[in-house]
Amino acid sequence: MYSTILRERSGSLWTLILSRHMGGGPRTFPGGLNKWQWKRMHEKKAREKETKLLDQEKQLYEARIRSEIRAKMLGGGGNHDSNENKAKSNQSHGPLSPKEHIKSLADRFMKTGAEDLWNEDDGPVGKKVNHGSRLNRVGSGGLGSSSSIDVRRFGNSRRGFSSMRRGLGFRRNESSCDEGDEFDVRKFDTLSPFSPGFVGKKEKVKSVSNVVRNKGLFGGRRKFRKNDSSTEEDSEEEENGKMDGWMDVRRTGSSASLGNHDFKLIKRVQRNVSEEELYPPLDINDVRDGLSKRKAVETIMEVNGEPSDSIYSGKRFDESSISPLTLKALSASGIVKMTRVQDATLSECLDGQDALVKAKTGTGKSMAFLLPAIETVLKAMEGSNSVHRVPPIIALILCPTRELASQIAAEGKALLKYHEGIGVQTLIGGTRFKLDQQRLQSDPCQILIATPGRLLDHIENKSNITSRLMALRLFIVDEADLLLDLGFRRDVEKIIDCLPRQRQSLLFSATIPKEVRRVSQLVLKRDHSYIDTIGLGCVETHDKVKQSFLVAPHESHFHLVPHLLKEHINNTADYKAIVFCSTGMVTSLMYTLLREMKLNVREIHARKPQLHRTRVSDEFKESKRLILVTSDVSARGMNYPDVTLVIQVGIPSDREQYIHRLGRTGREGKGGKGLLLIAPWERYFLDELKDLPLEPVPVPDLDSRFKHEVDQSMGKIDTSIKEAAYHAWLGYYNSVRETGRDKTTLAELANRFCHSIGLEKPPALFRKTAVKMGLKGISGIPIRK
Ligand SMILES: Nc1ncnc2c1ncn2[C@@H]1O[C@H](COP(=O)(O)OP(=O)(O)OP(=O)(O)O)[C@@H](O)[C@H]1O
Numbered sequence: 080m081y082s083t084i085l086r087e088r089s090g091s092l093w094t095l096i097l098s099r100h101m102g103g104g105p106r107t108f109p110g111g112l113n114k115w116q117w118k119r120m121h122e123k124k125a126r127e128k129e130t131k132l133l134d135q136e137k138q139l140y141e142a143r144i145r146s147e148i149r150a151k152m153l154g155g156g157g158n159h160d161s162n163e164n165k166a167k168s169n170q171s172h173g174p175l176s177p178k179e180h181i182k183s184l185a186d187r188f189m190k191t192g193a194e195d196l197w198n199e200d201d202g203p204v205g206k207k208v209n210h211g212s213r214l215n216r217v218g219s220g221g222l223g224s225s226s227s228i229d230v231r232r233f234g235n236s237r238r239g240f241s242s243m244r245r246g247l248g249f250r251r252n253e254s255s256c257d258e259g260d261e262f263d264v265r266k267f268d269t270l271s272p273f274s275p276g277f278v279g280k281k282e283k284v285k286s287v288s289n290v291v292r293n294k295g296l297f298g299g300r301r302k303f304r305k306n307d308s309s310t311e312e313d314s315e316e317e318e319n320g321k322m323d324g325w326m327d328v329r330r331t332g333s334s335a336s337l338g339n340h341d342f343k344l345i346k347r348v349q350r351n352v353s354e355e356e357l358y359p360p361l362d363i364n365d366v367r368d369g370l371s372k373r374k375a376v377e378t379i380m381e382v383n384g385e386p387s388d389s390i391y392s393g394k395r396f397d398e399s400s401i402s403p404l405t406l407k408a409l410s411a412s413g414i415v416k417m418t419r420v421q422d423a424t425l426s427e428c429l430d431g432q433d434a435l436v437k438a439k440t441g442t443g444k445s446m447a448f449l450l451p452a453i454e455t456v457l458k459a460m461e462g463s464n465s466v467h468r469v470p471p472i473i474a475l476i477l478c479p480t481r482e483l484a485s486q487i488a489a490e491g492k493a494l495l496k497y498h499e500g501i502g503v504q505t506l507i508g509g510t511r512f513k514l515d516q517q518r519l520q521s522d523p524c525q526i527l528i529a530t531p532g533r534l535l536d537h538i539e540n541k542s543n544i545t546s547r548l549m550a551l552r553l554f555i556v557d558e559a560d561l562l563l564d565l566g567f568r569r570d571v572e573k574i575i576d577c578l579p580r581q582r583q584s585l586l587f588s589a590t591i592p593k594e595v596r597r598v599s600q601l602v603l604k605r606d607h608s609y610i611d612t613i614g615l616g617c618v619e620t621h622d623k624v625k626q627s628f629l630v631a632p633h634e635s636h637f638h639l640v641p642h643l644l645k646e647h648i649n650n651t652a653d654y655k656a657i658v659f660c661s662t663g664m665v666t667s668l669m670y671t672l673l674r675e676m677k678l679n680v681r682e683i684h685a686r687k688p689q690l691h692r693t694r695v696s697d698e699f700k701e702s703k704r705l706i707l708v709t710s711d712v713s714a715r716g717m718n719y720p721d722v723t724l725v726i727q728v729g730i731p732s733d734r735e736q737y738i739h740r741l742g743r744t745g746r747e748g749k750g751g752k753g754l755l756l757i758a759p760w761e762r763y764f765l766d767e768l769k770d771l772p773l774e775p776v777p778v779p780d781l782d783s784r785f786k787h788e789v790d791q792s793m794g795k796i797d798t799s800i801k802e803a804a805y806h807a808w809l810g811y812y813n814s815v816r817e818t819g820r821d822k823t824t825l826a827e828l829a830n831r832f833c834h835s836i837g838l839e840k841p842p843a844l845f846r847k848t849a850v851k852m853g854l855k856g857i858s859g860i861p862i863r864k
Contacts, residue, residue, distance in 0.1 A: 390442045390748040392422035399425055401450055402457055404497040412493055418443035420612045421450070424585075429454055433584045433607035435559070435599050439621060440589045440742025441718065442612075448555045448585055449491050452476065455553045455583070456501055456525045469523045469543070471550030475578070476528040477571065478557040481507040481689060482696045483716040484528045487557065491526055501525055506544075508533045509689025516542050531562065531570040538577050551578050556602060558715045559586035560595040560735060568598070575602060589742060590619055590735040618771055619738050624745035626753045628765065629776045633758040633828065634835035636728055638781055638789045640669065641676050643754065644706060646779075647724050648678075653703045656724040659731070659740045663710045664807035668800050668836065669728070670708040675792035684710040714740045722746070725753045730815070734767040760828065763817055793837045802842040805833050809844075813852050826859035 108117040394417045396409050409415070417425065420438035427434055428451035438444050452474035459473045478484050484505045491503040502524035506515055515537065527534075537544040554575075556562050562571050563586075584602045588595075596609070613619055620626065631639055640658060648654050658673075660666040663684035670682035681695045692712075699707045699719055707713065714736055722744040731737045737755070744751025755773065757764065765773070809829045812818040818825055833841045843861040844854065854860045 390418045390439070391416045392419045394422045400429060401425075401454060402498075405450065405453055405494055408494050408496040408498075411496065414446075418447075420444055420610075421447045423610050423612050424448075425450060427608055427610065428583075428585060431583050433603040434610055435586045435591065435596065435603060435607060436610045436612075437588060437591045438612040439619060440739060441621075441746025441748075443747075444587045444589075445487050445490050445557070445716075445718075446494070448476065448557065448587055449487070449494055451585070452491070452526055452553055452555065453494060453498070453501070457498075459525070459550070459552055460500070467523075469520060469547065470525050472527045472544075472547045473525045473551065474527070474553040474555065475548065475551055476526070476555040476557060477531055477534070477562055477574070478528065479530065479561050479567065479715055480712050480717075481505075481509055481530055482683075482692060482712070483557070484530055485693065485696075486716065486718060488528045491528070503528065505529065506533045506537060507689075509692070512536065512540070519544070531567055531574060535570050535573055538574065545577055548577055549579060551582055554578055554582050554584045554602065556584075556586045557588070558739075559588045559599065559602075560590050560592060561588070561715060563595050563598045563601065568601075572601065590738050592735065620741060620771055621745040621748075621751075622772075623748070623750040624741060624753055625751075625774075626741065626755075626772055627774045627776045628755040628757065629778065630757055630759055630762060631778045633832055635778075635781075636756060636758070637669070637672060637793065637835060638786055639756060639779070640726060640728060641673060641678065641789060642779060642781055642785065643726060643756075644673070644678060644724075647752075648704075651723050653721070654724065655699075655703055655719070655722045656706045656726065657713065657719070657722055657740075657743050658706065658708045659714065659725065659727045660708065660710060661729045661731075661811045662804075662807035664800075664803040665728075665811075666708050666710045668796065668804035671796050671800055672789070672792055673706065673708060675795055676788065678706055679704060680706040680708060682708045683713055685712055711736065711740070713743070717743060718746060719743060720746065721749065723751055725751070727753070727755045729811075730755075730757055730761045730764040732815075737768060738771075758828075760818070790837070796837070798838070801836045801838050804836060805829065805838060805842055806844070808832050809854075810852065813854070819853075822854055822857045823859075826854070826857050830859050 108114065112120065395415055396417055397406055397415075399417075418438075420436065420442050423438075424434060424436050424447050428448070436444070436447070438447075456473045476484075476487060478487060484507045488503050488505045495501050495503065502522060503526045504519060504522060504524035506519075506527060506529035508530055515533070519542070534544070538548075556571070561567065584604070584607075586599055586602060591599075591611075599607075629639070644656060644658070647656060658669060660669050663686045666682055666684045667686065670680055673680040681699060683692050683695050683699075687695075695707070696713075696717070699705060703721070707719070711732070713719075714731075716739075725741055725744045727737065727740050731740060741753040744753060754776065755768075809825070812825060812828065813822075818828070830841055841859065841861060843863040844852075846855065846862050849855040849860060849862050855862065
């Protein structure tokens with residue numbers, strides 16, 4: 080009925096708009112729209128509004144139905160609620176009054192075990208929308224005038240509804256969940272009826288507490304968040320080991336909507352895995368053990384005729400148990416010997432063990448996980464009699480960037496050259512979603528390589544990827560430290576929720592900081608192996624890569640980079656250089672400057688269309704005598720052969736990023752050069768690199784003619800590019816903890832940067848942006864009127 084009213088209303092609105100604007104009214108409308116554009120815009124708005132209202136109506140209707148069912152259940156003697164409620168519901172079997180309705184919903188949500196009813200979309204609470212007035216209009220028999228309820232709770236997403244359904248099911252077995260039991264909410268979500276770990280509800284609860292005992296470090300963090308920032312705080316606190324308490328009562332939901340019922344008890348799980356267990360204090364015996372192992376490896380390498388600094392172990396692939404067809408593909412590519420990381424991991428990975436693997440950049444980690452992936456697929460195919468039109472996905476590889484996913488896929492395809500019926504596909508952003516779906520149907524694959532965001536899109540849009548992932552046997556995370564970092568972790572967690580628990584998992588990276596070892600338990604079984612081919616006391620960078628740093632005022636960086644590149648070009652016949660800049664827009668400015676200076680240069684950053692990114696990436700792989708200016712999208716995993724120089728302009732986000740950027744040179748045991756160009760106030764970052772062999776380089780003398788040439792080229796660049804670069808620069812350094820703290824100094828530095836790129840005055844920020852960045856009212860930061 081409401082929808083009819085709505086249509087009528089929107090109809091009359093239309094009559095009004097049309098009569099005012101179509102007959103004899105003005106010819107142009109606000110924003111320079113013509114009458115048809117104006118009409119279409121309003122039609123669209125009306126449609127959107129109608130859809131939204133219908134949606135809300137539907138949600139309310141479903142909430143109401145649930146309420147009725149609940150009232151009936153209570154009347155039948157449900158044993159979960161208070162006697163008061165029972166008495167009330169016995170009096171009346173009809174729908175609950177608005178107040179009772181809210182109270183009963185609140186009760187249900189706040190009960191132990193009711194966490195299953197919650198989903199990601201319930202938060203962040205801070206964003207709660209007050210639908211009170213609308214609800215009053217809509218719900219003739221629904222909620223009372225004083226009620227305002229967060230509709231998302233009642234499942235405004237499909238996922239929400241399904242969680243609810245599951246939640247109701249679970250409630251019936253609530254008694255099987257011991258009062259004293261610890262529980263990890265994430266696990267309720269994880270166990271889908273399709274997953275092998277699902278054995279019925281009673282077992283589910285038991286297994287949950289077991290899992291939690293093993294995974295206590297993450298107990299309940301995801302579901303009970305107040306808002307995004309609090310999650311970060313929480314995790315930081317947890318990571319600092321401050322949240323060891325058993326019980327932590329926190330307010331969730333909005334007190335406006337649910338009053339005093341609006342909090343629940345969260346039992347924090349006591350940590351059973353102690354810090355010592357995860358990181359036993361460095362014992363002299365460990366060091367001795369590490370050194371003797373390294374000696375043993377070196378002896379084997381000597382026996383096999385490999386120098387001790389070689390990336391190869393001396394062992395051959397044909398000595399391993401990989402399939403003959405893969406061996407054939409390897410030898411067709413001229414690959415015979417294993418690298419150290421491949422030697423160290425292959426047998427463990429083929430045995431089905433979970434592993435966390437650390438190995439230097441460019442030493443063949445991709446092949447180290449692709450080979451087990453192929454073997455796992457072969458094994459799965461052997462064991463299965465059924466023929467699928469669209470086969471299940473047996474191995475899933477997650478990686479952070481689109482280019483890296485494509486690169487791994489290409490390597491996988493080369494290894495599968497002689498295998499028939501095994502396919503590799505990528506799911507990456509920047510392509511059309513529908514095309515992805517068609518490709519997955521028409522080009523079936525057993526190995527899927529994906530970036531987390533796009534894979535999650537497919538999972539959440541209920542394409543059949545979720546069911547295809549049910550048979551997954553091997554889950555691999557490349558660049559694990561980055562993907563388990565806060566920026567990606569939530570996506571990765573959601574993906575893990577959709578994977579079977581009975582699986583093998585492998586994490587790979589060239590850098591594995593302590594925190595990552597801790598969070599790796601999110602993916603790995605507790606009894607996983609930690610394989611570190613770098614070894615105790617050794618640095619993560621290659622000896623053959625000469626590292627240096629240059630400290631010079633920021634204003635001179637745009638002069639110094641072309642100078643350093645020209646010098647390198649003059650001294651290196653087949654030069655191939657990468658210049659890393661802090662952000663996409665600064666990359667764009669640097670690229671434009673170098674292009675103006677007639678250097679052979681290309682750019683890649685996230686603002687570029689995917690087609691451009693792919694084309695440039697492929698070109699740079701094949702070429703010599705070329706410079707690539709890029710942001711961090713190329714920092715990890717990209718295998719550009721024979722890069723001779725890597726320049727990093729400004730400090731990278733952290734030590735790990737420095738190592739990965741530098742790792743674009745000196746691959747496959749070759750040599751290379753790396754230069755970090757920083758301003759005097761960025762010197763503090765050198766502390767993070769103090770164990771790496773960086774040499775200082777004196778500031779070169781630039782002659783005035785060269786400076787003039789740079790200034791002229793800079794002068795030709797469009798102001799909009801410079802303004803965007805200034806904003807991006809400000810945003811980046813504002814986010815760096817050390818520089819972002821003192822906003823006044825930051826504003827001064829930004830102004831100097833602004834002048835160095837030829838802008839007379841800093842471009843104004845939007846008020847909202849300035850507020851968000853904490854820069855409102857800071858002198859030197861103009862705000863747009
Ligand atoms: N056993 C091998 N013999 C010869 N070449 C190899 C071998 N294994 C890998 N390679 C080659 O080494 C290059 C670098 O490998 P890869 O990109 O996997 O390094 P990585 O360790 O993953 O680096 P990053 O840490 O930067 O991701 C690739 O060209 C790959 O084909």
